[in-house]
Amino acid sequence: MTHTNLTSRTTRRLGERRALRCVIAASLVAIMACSVSIGAARAAMPVIRDVQRKVVKIYGAGGLRQMEAYQSGILVSAEGHVVTALSYVLDTDDVAAVLDDGRKFSVEFVGSDPVLELAVLKLNLGDEQVSWFDLKEAAAAAPGEPVLAVSNLYGIAAGDEPASILQGVVTAIAPLEARRGAFQANYRGDVYVVDAHANNPGAAGGALVDWRGRLLGVLGKELKSRVTGAWLNYALPVETWAGSVEAIIAGRNATGSPGLALAPEEPLTLADLGVVLVPNLLARTPAYLDAVRPGSPAASAGLRPDDLIVFVAGEPTASCSEVIETLGRIDRRDELRMAVLREGELVDVVLAAEIDEEPAGPPSSAGEVDEPAADESDSTEPAAGESNREGA
């Protein structure tokens, strides 16, 4: 592979080949462990075999460089309904699903949830019988609990080969703060973060199960974490999507997906507060106050120039851009709590809402930093960083 071919996905980890080797080693360890009596985390063989019957290999569009033409899916009904990732692989009329025993079915597209980025397919079973996960019997897991990720990652399983098993533990249950290239994931709710390399190409749509074989979640698409900057291994918990999937199967529109924050009617701006930040020149300019307008809510709350804003409405803010972005999610008619660092001390302040229909008075230079939040974050953040990194 030449240097110019490197994209985000191949730079993913130092030597994907090695990662792959680890993955295979891990799956083999997990599988072999079933037949020996010593070793690390393991579930018994019948459990694993049972889970493998409920995970299907899905083949569809793609096949170009870095766009694998396959992914994984989970059977969730006796009628052959499959939950999988909503992706380009499904962008064709010619999607096929292959079971662990080699049976191959054409599929029809039932519906999708664009927020969760999940799709529901139905296998044209005819008279055939299949095993499936009953969503009503799904389980939940806590951080530290051992889990298995079951998927056709890298398309290794072919024909009548069952999906690969990876073992790991739940690392955390945390909001999905992730991005794919320059795009953010639509879903912002909690996910299971795991310490297995569960989300490699082809794994999306696979199952995360506990050692008793109970379904915990569906493996998501490849994403990088905004928090750690690293590729994320995660699954969407069943309880976040079971309702939506049942609605799709029942022929209703998917509704009530959690995780979409509504933008406030009248977003708060710096001018509303009566403060000017220092010029936002760097990617991470610390949010120091440059000026405070006399008589403004900020002045009444006792804010002073040179205060460093570190929390806005309970959310940590590491830079001017983050302050502006966070304010944009708050309605200007609400009371606002902030914390600033002043001479090495944390100072909490409460800013009363300013019901003032007049345009904000001086300082007029506030307009300079008072851009809409979205523009700020888009222009300064990951997109540029990502492309530079790849170019380097």
Place this chain on the structure above:
Amino acid sequence: MRIRPHITRFTLLTAALLCACVARWGRANDGPVVDELALKEQQALAAAVERVAPAVVQIRTIGGLERVDDTVLAQGPTTGLIVRDDGYIVSSAINFAQQPASTLVRLADGTQHPAEIVGRDHNRMLVLLKIDVDEPLTAPVATPLADIRVGQRAAAVGRTFVASRVNISTGVVSALGRMNGRVLQTDAKASAANYGGPLVDLSGRVMGVLVPMAPQMSSSAEEPSEVAGAEYYDSGIAFAVPLEHVLSVLPRWIDQGDLKRGLLGIGLAAGSPYATEPRITTIWPRSPAAEAGWQAKDLITAIDGQPVVSQTQLRRQIVPHYAGDQVAVTLQRGEGDDAETLETEVTLAAKLPTYQQAFLGVLPQRASSQSESNAKAKADAEQGEAGVIVRAVWPDSPAAAAGLVAGDRLTRIGDEPVASTAEAVKVLAAATAGEETTIAFVHDGEEIEHTIVADTLPTAVLNKSDLPAATARRSEESAATTADNGERALADLKLPEFGQVARVLEPAESGAAPGLILWLGSADAEINERLIRSWTSVVDGDRVVFVVAPPSDAAGWTGGDLEYLDRLLPAAVAQYGADVRRTIVAGEGKAGQLAFAMALKSRGRLAGVAAVGAPLPRTLVVPDNAPGAPLAVLTIATENSPFSVLVNRDARRLLDAGYPVSQAARRGAPSHNGLLNSATRSVIARWLDGLDRF
């Protein structure tokens, strides 16, 4: 379905094994559902983590850089570990690589505290923080290093994804004493999600603090990067600094602030470090090794009583130490029956003194032609008159103090006879400024011996009157001749792989090896032609080959042109037989910045760099001047230019790094095309004319 070629082998292997396993499962359907013992072990580990969790804190940094080198830094919170109940917290250096403006620590109970950085451990890539606390914090118990076994269960813990709960990844201890004995290795996944957090054992004790780390291939004195090793994240190879070590060094760390790597200041024989004996080849002047009386050719046989027979073993004994540590070193001096064993004590240094080349103040006579030079050397050898003829003596130099004058013949420096300039330079390279030595020279047929104190290389540019009158006069004559004869043809120099054509002006008369100026010119051929013509009197008068290279892009010079220049320089030097001791690269503005980048990168192939109105490139790391590859610098600031402040500041930086920096100023506006007035050209020419000094 498409499979990447490189995974095919694994596919086949896995497929075969999977089939085998599946076949067996078909018959075994009556076992227990879950291995309860393994589940209990896993749960015990999670419980152990919960015991340590109160000591795991979340760290938020405010402001700072977005990336370091090519690594985009994590934007989210990071992890730290309380190490003492009065508010000391340790974390990984990578979490602070962005040089934040402020730092906040969130304790497990949810309280927020501003933190100050007490210091860094540059040898183990840690950072020590301090917060003010009213009540004692919970500090974890360290697993004694002696109790840690390879293969035992381990959990890597961070507090990154959510503040209220720690994140966990599990594995085993993979190895002890990695990275020259400084860290443990684990296969638990480590990344920005837990760097700075603890590696916990099954009993709820802390084995170590997670850090990214990469092996240092060279023993160079450069600081290791804080982001090195971060590319191995989540790979199954992770490192942790033993907490036992952190606690043992904590009082000293609090006291000193920063802990640095300990350096000896020696060079070792080349070869595989695993198979080559630790025999010293060079001693860095004024280094711990020099102060301890070590000498080149000594063999290191033991450190603190531990025998060492290879360079790897030596590193393993030295690398874990910090600057300031005292180490007992056993040396063997001499061979066979003459060998003696020396017991020495060295105190390791944080930084080796910048190298200051020793300087006598001699400008050697350049043979006027190659044939004459050969004939003279032969004659000298026959008559026993070997030595270096002095062309001029640097004013106020040690040589001037010793009474040396032009026309004398230098025959000896210290105990070493010198028959040529090359030999004299070699002898002086091993000496340092401030050293006392004797020189011998022949004056009016009489041999004189004189004790001198070697000086540092001068930064002043010689005046015309300091140089032999003949040179100055000849240069004027040549200029006149050239004017009479009209314009000489320029030569082209083109490298086959590159599109650019460099233009060259050679001295009119043949003679000794010429100097060479590689001028980073303009994309405009006409400007380059005018530029090169303006240097005609210097080319002829001082015997200098003048090469003007154009950038590949009409918009000007970029870092991408370095490859071209790196190839052009040796080609030009070879083509015109230039004297490397008087070969320089030069340019104005952006071209000057690139000249700096090139010169600092290819030290040893260039004697100097002259930059007009050019500060150092912003991202350039200035390496210390080193013996064996000395580089002279001439910076010319344009008066009243906004850049002149930067130019002068960077001259200071280069001086601090041990380079002889000559500074000059020019009047007028920046020319933007390298066309300089005659006064500025004259400064560059006189500086260049003095570069073969020693």
